[in-house]
Amino acid sequence: MKQILRTAQKQGVESTAAGFTRTQKRMVRFSNNSVTITNSWLTETPTIYLVSNKRRAACMLEEQDPENLKRAVEELAKTMKVTPQSDVDFALPQGPFQYQPIPGTYDKKLAQAETELIDAVETAVGAATKEGAVRVSGVVTSRAWERYVSTSAGAEGSHNGTEIDMTIRAFTSDDASGQGVTVATSLQQFNPEEAGKSAGRIAKMALNPEPGQAGKYDVVFGPSIFANILNRVADSASAYSLDLGFSFFPDMLKRKVASEVFTLHDNSRLPYGPASASLDDEGYPTQENLLIGRGVLETYLQTSYTATKQKAPLTGSARFEAGIEGMVPAARNLILQPGEASLDDLIDKAHDGLYITNNWYTRFQNYQTGDFSTIIRDGVFEIKNGKITCPLKGLRLSDNMIRILQSVKALSKEQHWIRWWEVNTPTLTPYVLVEGVGITTAKK
């Protein structure tokens, strides 16, 4: 990293953020109750972010040769010099900073785990089939990483962490399935048995589904589908999305965007948080950010570029992303404040409605208005007179993000961590009751 800073300085670059990540990642995938592949990756990734005279340039370098690194910085600096100027003159956060450690983010046993992943698959598949699943698919992934950041503005620090997550999808027939998820920062907290049980239970309940009907329903959202929605909310609360015109929160700061019972935090400093880190990729100390408090949009997540542009304080949210802006503001651990209800209370309160456990394929008709649809997947159930009755199929949620947020009526006390294929940012969420949700179906 020192070489990156030195080379950039020699090239006349005003400000540089150098990063280096070493990641050991392992994965076991399985389907039809059988392992399909084991994966292991060892990757060392230097990142370079240059800022100079209203210009920016970024490079992710998955190449190991130190000479290549030097050459990459030189080429990047030269390219940046002929890049047109952007709209903002800004500098990286001025260090040095003190970084406070976060408890519970690293487990040595998890960092070294290998056969434990295969054991976890066996446990989860066994638990799901015991509940009645006929066939089971899924993935278990472990990560151990060290990240170093050093900037020409005097910030320097590092963080490390471990994380393991499993998604398990159990089938009782081709059109009846259930999903379970477990996410943890240590092997001790990791619970593949419960994930398997949960998937198997939902799949069994989902057997013999009836075609659902289009209409407006009061819906109890399970943690997996609501985590997907919360990821979209956090994306929209990123000042980068706002800047690009991809946010459904334009000019809504300090305005009511959700119901009173809705409070959402992004906490990068959460003890035992799956993506916690003590500093961001611009070297700024991380913090807990209140995104939406009692329904009011309180914060857009910022980098030093967007913060300068919007005259807003830094939020410790800068993340290096290859292939796009270079440095973008992004959430790390999303936490939706729970309520007091039980799941049964929510189902009772919905009275006549739907209980939806999962979704996939969320797409926007218009990012600014928030009009979107998403496919309901795995167990979805009719609620009649406050009780779950029959399983349904063939439904699509077609609605508007702001309308959904404003129609949240109640939340459960019980919370679950979710991270899977459709939920990139780890999210701790309760079950959520939303009124009047639009549901559509195929018409031919």
Added chain:
Amino acid sequence: MSEEFARVAVDHALRLGAQYAEARVQRDLGHTYTLKNGAAEPVSVTRKLGVGIRVIVDGALGFASTNSLDKDQLRSTTESAVRTAKASRRLLTSPIRLSEEKSWEDNWEAKMEIDVSKVSTEEKYEFLFTIEKSLAPENVHVSLPSRILIFDEDLTEKFYVNSEGSKLHGSVPRLSLIFYITAEEPGKGVVQRLRHEAQSRGWEVVEDWKPTKIAADEAKMLGRLLREGVPPPKGEVDMVLGSEVTGIICHESCGHPQEADRILGREAAQAGESYVKPDMLGHRIGSEHVTVIDDPTLPNSYGYYMYDDEGVKARPRILINEGVISGFLQNRETAAELGGTSNGASRSSSYDREPIIRMGNTYMKPGNHSLEDLVEGVKHGIYMKSFMEWNIDDRRYNERYVGLEAYMIENGEITTPVRNPILEITTPGLYGSVDAVGKELEFAGATCGKGDPMQGAPVWTGGPPIRLRQIRL
């Protein structure tokens, strides 16, 4: 790119007890240039070079990768692939096998007439600024509060060897241009348009894209849509779908469900399974007008490749022939399981990803009709030329396309713009409604997502305009 390096990994895996091994050294060099509302975003560079090793040990499949090109690390990575595969044997219900395939030694490339890496940064930004100028309010007569213009270049080079004697060296340049335009009209709201032009060619492609005309035409269309757009009619209509919509339909509801790994359940926990079952070859799924092909060998196409990432030679695949399911996309693993040989559909997006079944360029075979012919035959209907929102369930049966540029068809003529008409339909319902197919074949670029970890595959989606009868909006 080192043949020796890949060979070391394969030999080491065999010594460790693998019955099959392959290694792929892959370099990717990407540059992204972006203009946001006329101001430059950071130039973003991605450089990746590493090796991925895949082995079969006693019927268990293992993959490992590293970006350290140190031979000790390479051996250690190979050991990891073999060791974890061995450890997983106890959870195999049946051994994984690969189909018998011919081995190849070849060098292949998609050629650039003008090497994009030799074109100056200034010229690339000038290209984007020219497009930006074409979007000026006096030219397009609508307010465009957000204009994102992206030029992206990716140069991929692969060296592949396997333990059966294949040795392949290939390179592909992929260039793309993405417009993301938001238009606004007071009291009428906002509309957004994403358009993706992409090919495997050199810098010479940018003129062929006619970018200033495309951008200005799209912006003018958005303005007209905002000013004149009416809500879609209710009830039953006939529909004419533009090439862009036909292309996404073929990709989503033919290409994906006919990927054999989905059919066999391997992607069940992520991208899902398929309504298509192994015994559905020969099953009628649409009208006789529907023939869908996936062809990675189309010259200059965004999904172009000559050999797949299992060393199998690429070829066109007919997926639906005159309305009948006629083939699946196969890799060596699914071909062995279903009986037969691979048709070269195994692709990997990077050195650190296992190869999985992917489309190349999926399109509907053109017919004989002009667009005017198709429209003439409609008394009351909708012409949906482009789309914005779309999705499909994970069995690829229940799909939805929301029109962006769309018009009423009245008595055989295209008339008023329509806002957000929704085609929500099943796969057999859709293909069974096609009564005529146009003759003008067009393609759009796309990045298809699949796999865990996610792999973005460059593809073309394409087709001619098509006509659907008796659709309920």
